[in-house]
Amino acid sequence: MHEPDPATLTISERADALEQRMSDELDALVVKSNLYTSGESDPRAYRTPKLGDDGRHWLMGHDPRLPRMPDRPTLLDFFRYRFGTAAHVLQSATHALAAGQSERIVLACLLHDISVIGFIRADHGYWAAQLVEPYVDEEVSWAIRYHQALRFYPDEAAGYRYPEAYVRNFGDAYEPEPYVAAAYAYARNHRWYLTSRAITVHDVYSFDPNAVVQLETFADIVARNFRQPDEGLGFDASPAAHMWRTINQPTRFL
Ligand SMILES: [Fe+2]
Ligand SMILES: [Fe+2]
Numbered sequence: 249m250h251e252p253d254p255a256t257l258t259i260s261e262r263a264d265a266l267e268q269r270m271s272d273e274l275d276a277l278v279v280k281s282n283l284y285t286s287g288e289s290d291p292r293a294y295r296t297p298k299l300g301d302d303g304r305h306w307l308m309g310h311d312p313r314l315p316r317m318p319d320r321p322t323l324l325d326f327f328r329y330r331f332g333t334a335a336h337v338l339q340s341a342t343h344a345l346a347a348g349q350s351e352r353i354v355l356a357c358l359l360h361d362i363s364v365i366g367f368i369r370a371d372h373g374y375w376a377a378q379l380v381e382p383y384v385d386e387e388v389s390w391a392i393r394y395h396q397a398l399r400f401y402p403d404e405a406a407g408y409r410y411p412e413a414y415v416r417n418f419g420d421a422y423e424p425e426p427y428v429a430a431a432y433a434y435a436r437n438h439r440w441y442l443t444s445r446a447i448t449v450h451d452v453y454s455f456d457p458n459a460v461v462q463l464e465t466f467a468d469i470v471a472r473n474f475r476q477p478d479e480g481l482g483f484d485a486s487p488a489a490h491m492w493r494t495i496n497q498p499t500r501f502l
Contacts (some may be wrong), residue, residue: 276307278499283368306501317496320480320499323383323470327463330368336453338461344450345465353446355384355473356391358466360447366495372396375491381410382486383475391444397431398448400424408444 257265282294299305310316315329327334341358349357363375373396381389393464402410435441439465470476477484482492495501 261454267341273337274307274312275304277304277501278311279497279501293375300477301399306419307499308501310497311499314498318480320478321482321492321496322476323474323481324463324467326362326366326481326492326495331362334365334463335461337361337365338463338466339452339459340447340450341466342459343452344446347450349446351452351469351473352385352388352448353391353443354466354469356388356395356443356447357450358470359384359388360392360395360451369489379488379491380474382484382488383477383481384473387440388473390440391447394431394435394438394444395447395451397428397435398444399451401432401436403445406445408445411453 277297277299281296282291285294288470317329318325321329337360338356340360341354344357359376359380361372361376362379363369363372367379368375369453373393377389377393380392398408399411400414402408435444437443464494477486482496
């Protein structure tokens with residue numbers, strides 16, 4: 249078959265061709281989940297590709313294009329090997345630490361956006377809360393869940409103004425959806441409101457970009473406040489284990 253001239257391909261066609269070449273070199277066949285491409289293509293058009301006749305099977309484990317994780321991965325291993333840049337959460341936790349906040353709040357700040365950097369952006373507060381719920385105090389996961397809604401509602405008495413960045417990011421006409429408004433109304437009157445509010449207070453975007461922030465700074469706080477399972481995150485039987493396994497092996501066929 250005639251090979252297309254690379255010069256005539258669009259950027260995304262070139263990226264697809266590169267990905268195809270990379271996956272052709274693997275010993276197993278990798279298929280993206282529908283969610284990876286939904287939007288870029290119509291999800292209703294999603295079809296599982298057919299196996300070729302070259303003897304390869306679907307990938308059912310570690311993706312060789314990713315760094316290998318330890319057999320019993322810890323939370324910090326996920327930061328090291330799977331999460332994208334952690335500068336924002338490290339800065340938030342550093343800010344909370346400098347303000348003399350409790351370890352519980354520092355941990356909540358460290359974990360509040362792990363869904364954004366490691367899993368799924370949409371409804372990130374809910375996903376992050378679910379990821380950590382089996383391993384932290386209930387107050388910590390509760391605070392993480394509701395920071396998503398509280399970000400849209402100022403509370404100047406608590407030290408939180410509506411972020412100017414949100415006007416830029418979402419437009420000045422942006423109104424949170426009804427489920428966000430309802431979550432805020434519920435959280436506003438909850439006994440842990442100020443814990444969740446503290447995440448938003450320390451949720452900084454204007455922190456000194458030259459500040460040195462390191463994961464190791466928080467290793468002791470994590471050790472004391474995150475119940476790391478002996479089997480490794482994902483290989484315990486917690487209600488969130490499957491989510492950690494999926495982050496570990498995001499391209500498993502099933
Ligand atoms: Fe967030
Ligand atoms: Fe954040």
